[in-house]
Amino acid sequence: MSRTTTAETTDVFGADSILRRLVGEARWGLAVTRATLLEAAHPQIGAALMENSTFLTHPWRRLRNTATSSRRILSPDPRVRDREVARLNRLHARMSGTDAQGRPYDATDPEARAWVAATLFESTVAMCRLSGETLDAGEMRRLYDEYRIFLTLIDGDNEHLPATLQEFWPYYDHVVENRLENNDAVGVILYRLLANVPAPPALRGHPLVWTVGRAVAGPLATAVIIASLPEPFCRRVALPDLPGARTLMQGAYLTAGLATRYLPESWTRVDSVMGLLDPSSATPWDTVRRKAGQAAALLRLITPAPAADDQQVVLSADRFFSEVLDQTGDGYLRWPDLAAMAREVATRLDLGEQDEERLFQAYAAWWRELQAALDGDDDGRVTRQEYAAAAASLPGAGLIKIADVLFDVTDVDDDQKIDAQEYRDLFRTAFGRDLAGDGSYSRGAFVRQFVSFMSGQEHSEAYSTLLTQA
Structure with a gap:
């Protein structure tokens, strides 16, 4: 062959x-x-x-x-x-x-x-x-x-x-x-x-x-x-034969085929659908987003507000664990979770081999720190409870190393600051208000915000979008 x-x-x-x-x-x-x-x-x-x-x-x-x-x-x-x-x-x-x-x-x-x-x-x-x-x-x-x-x-x-x-x-x-x-x-x-x-x-x-x-x-x-x-x-694999499912399936596929043939091409291209995954983009589906906002406002009027949280500190760490750290969703923090963060950044910035390896090595160093501090039974994973109980005293040297590498690979023109386009490339969001007055991000400010976010001390909409985006 x-x-x-x-x-x-x-x-x-x-x-x-x-x-x-x-x-x-x-x-x-x-x-x-x-x-x-x-x-x-x-x-x-x-x-x-x-x-x-x-x-x-x-x-x-x-x-x-x-x-x-x-x-x-x-x-x-x-x-x-x-x-x-x-x-x-x-x-x-x-x-x-x-x-x-x-x-x-x-x-x-x-x-x-x-x-x-x-x-x-x-x-x-x-x-x-x-x-x-x-x-x-x-x-x-x-x-x-x-x-x-x-x-x-x-x-x-x-x-x-x-x-x-x-x-x-x-x-x-x-x-x-x-x-x-x-x-x-x-x-x-x-x-x-x-x-x-x-x-x-x-x-x-x-x-x-x-x-x-x-x-x-x-x-x-x-x-x-x-x-x-x-x-x-x-x-x-013993899947059930659901009544009416075949008719439903045929209708779904035929609808997709008819939409492709008869609707405007701008509505049926992958790029247009991907626009739903990027709130800052302008697509033919903007009307859908507006209608969803109107419906949500109506539901909020008829839905009781949630009760106050008496364990805000512990639950905040618990939520951070679930939404940011546990990337694979198995309920534990393991190396594959941190590797998934590195993969997402490498994919988003389209990193070359050398920069990608530096990023993975930085995440590996942080994982070794987390294991030493939190993995008491040495089973290669950290539970949600272990993390929440020790969140305030986690080591920071590994996070600083990640932040330094992340700054370097984002700062593609090597001018020691992140400008508007570099910011958008990393976070896929509008030119944020958390940038400095001259429209740039210094290394010190970048590192401080990253470490504060990844240690669960400070919320950042930009990093939340990057690492928790479903």
Whole structure:
């Protein structure tokens, strides 16, 4: 089986690329969600998700980063593609270990990566079929070839994915029937993630509106996902056959297909939907945000105010633990939580290898300090109670080191201050009022605010947006 060359990659990911067109459409989110569940059932991928991923606590951030990464990999500029692939491989190389059953997992495992490409291809085909778009034999072969090239870019080769579309379907059926399992990651995605998904940033100021909408939409979304999955997979992982779910699923996909064909393109592109994840952006969905604000105001009028908190100090540390430190949502502070913070900063600033390594090393130094101060039983994790009880006396040298590195990588022009554009690149927010009068951020001010926030002593809207954004 021959390797795909750079020239072939450039030709396929040109202006007529089927994959690039579909990835740019908002309905592709249906394919990605479906594929994610099939990926999670793979033992290697499921373990990596449960141990390292922030998809449960920060699903919208994960969605935004996935969309951004996909666009970069499909870019016609080889430099953009190569940089993104290198970044992804560095991040995935840090995700390895053993699952709860003692089985090793590695996020760079070639067979698992091939399964990711396989689920995305099959789910994209299913999305097109269910939403009323027919792919003829030639288009389907082209789409499959593009996914094989996608895998080649990430993994260096595509040896673990069948060479032809004809060979793909028996391979896919074999993995579904013999390799996948009903693991914790599958249950979390179906029954915890959709039931508890936090509000996207644009609607975070209206929690009552979101809670009411989620109570209705969550079960419906679960039913749509289950009904769209291959029957052999549903049997293997014992998913329920919900009455009316198939009709609901077909209606959801057809609606997405009709919207793509008949609504203005600016409404149905991924970029427009991503605008809901960025409150400072101007998108066609601004009206939705305004209506949500009006509905929230009405609900506040009829909802009693919460009772006063008599344990403000302890609960403040407890809330900080939950919203900032526990990035993976397992109830503990572990190294994967701090690594997730470093990943988010590295992704947002598109750091090169050297700067990224400095950032991870700084977070590792802080983790060693936290372990020494708080991990009394030496089990590699800190409980919420342990953190809340000792929050006021935590060491600060590691945090200062992180802040120094963070300042250096944000200050791209190396003028020893963070200007408006650098501020926006890091925080993805408007030019904030907490900046100095000359519209810049000195190293001292930056370090002080970061350390105060990360030690739970002072609230910062900018850092809260960066590290708690769902």
